[in-house]
Amino acid sequence: MDANEVNKVAGAVLGMLTLAMGIGFFSGALVSPKPMKKAGYELPDNSGAATGGAAPAAAEAAEPIAKRLASADLAKGESAAKKCVSCHQFSKDGKNGQGPALYGILNKAKAAVAGFNYSAGMKDAAGKGGKWDYESLDKFLTNPKGYVPGTSMGFAGVPRPDERANIIFYLRSLAETPAALP
Ligand code: HEC
Structure with a gap:
């Protein structure tokens, strides 16, 4: 194999990988995850103001x-x-x-x-x-x-x-x- 052929093979392999990744992204976009019954976090009702800046998010x-x-x-x-x-x-x-x-x-x-x-x-x-x-x-x-x-x-x-x-x-x-x- 001369350098040219090596390049061709490498190019082919790269092309395949790119295609596989592309398909992955594309199908990921098509098949979106099921929406959750309940949102992952509830918005605080904001009646009690959040305490000091460093408070963990859960506290809110x-x-x-x-x-x-x-x-x-x-x-x-x-x-x-x-x-x-x-x-x-x-x-x-x-x-x-x-x-x-x-x-x-x-x-x-x-x-x-x-x-x-x-x-x-x-x-x-x-x-x-x-x-x-x-x-x-x-x-x-x-x-x-x-x-x-x-x-x-x-x-x-x-x-x-x-x-x-x-x-x-x-x-x-x-x-x-x-x-x-x-
Ligand atoms: C590393 C030591 C330490 C740990 C662990 C700790 N405390 Fe304290 N706590 C103190 C100190 C020191 C004070 C006094 C604070 C001051 O004077 O600013 C205090 C004060 C308090 C006060 C106010 C008391 C008053 O007379 O006004 C409460 C209530 C309290 N702690 C509850 C807790 C609880 C409940 C926990 C466990 C979940 C806890 N503390 C863990 C050291 C600690």
């Missing part, structure tokens, strides 16, 4: 916490809350560690656990008022640094809305008489 499509709590699972919440125990204690006689003790945190004022040295950011949030109700816990746990800028809670957040609801449902149970559900 979340149903309101009141709705998610209705189907929350205490056991799953307790197990998901293992993420917190390196810094927080949950028992009634729990001590402050890297984070404040969290028994009875639901409906407690922000930055109000005795003896804990809060960050300026958290004190600031407390200064603006409000307590840890279901909504604020949901927002804080979605993206701690987005909700409380300057917080010293070194935790990325819980992106899954249902998992957050389970954790908050568990936090609610840490009280003599758990607060009413929203």
